[in-house]
Amino acid sequence: MTISQKRERMTAQKSFIFDYLKSVKTHPSAEVVYKEIKKKLPNISQGTVYRVLNNFKEKGEIQAIDTKDTVHFDADISDHAHFICEKCGNVFDVMSECSECGILKNKKIKAGKINHYKINFYGVCSACKK
Ligand SMILES: [Zn+2]
Ligand SMILES: [Zn+2]
Numbered sequence: 001m002t003i004s005q006k007r008e009r010m011t012a013q014k015s016f017i018f019d020y021l022k023s024v025k026t027h028p029s030a031e032v033v034y035k036e037i038k039k040k041l042p043n044i045s046q047g048t049v050y051r052v053l054n055n056f057k058e059k060g061e062i063q064a065i066d067t068k069d070t071v072h073f074d075a076d077i078s079d080h081a082h083f084i085c086e087k088c089g090n091v092f093d094v095m096s097e098c099s100e101c102g103i104l105k106n107k108k109i110k111a112g113k114i115n116h117y118k119i120n121f122y123g124v125c126s127a128c129k130k
Contacts, residue, residue, distance in 0.1 A: 013037075013044055017052050021062060021075035027082070027091035029070040065091050065120065079105065079117055085125035094121060 001009075017037055021028070028036070034049040053073055056062040065072045067084050072091045074082075081094040081101045094101070104114050 010048075013041060013048060014052050014055075016041060017049060018056065018061070018075065021056075021073055025076075025093060027065060027072040027074050027093075029072055031070070033073065067091065081117075081119035081121060083121045083123065083125070085128055086122055087124050087128040090125055090127075092125065094119075 017033065020033065020036060026032075030050050030053050033053060034044075034046050037044055037049055053062070057064050057073070060077065061075075063074050063077050065074060065082055065084070067089050069089050074091075076093070079102060081098050083092040083094050084090075085092075098119075101117065101119050105117060107114055
């Protein structure tokens with residue numbers, strides 16, 4: 001395989017992973033992304049998926065949410081808070097319920113001006129409460 005063929009394949013895999021992440025709201029872990037991508041691209045390796053995800057993260061194209069068990073990925077990089085279930089580890093978007101979350105954005109506080117925020121709420125999700 002030539003370098004340009006390799007590069008082409010890499011680009012296709014990358015955009016596939018990105019499109020998948022964009023299409024879900026479930027904040028999948030790298031493991032879940034790998035499983036889902038493998039259904040469509042059976043030849044992809046776990047290492048590639050992990051590398052691509054880290055690369056996106058480093059470039060700020062996706063965001064990572066750390067929970068105690070794993071890291072979850074989100075292609076939605078707009079400022080929004082997350083709710084993390086302490087039982088199942090699922091990550092949920094908290095948007096409309098938390099309009100106050102963004103209240104300090106662009107505000108000057110003692111320490112400086114706020115450009116972005118990351119807020120995680122922890123609790124037990126309604127599925128686990130049952
Ligand atoms: Zn739960
Ligand atoms: Zn999110």
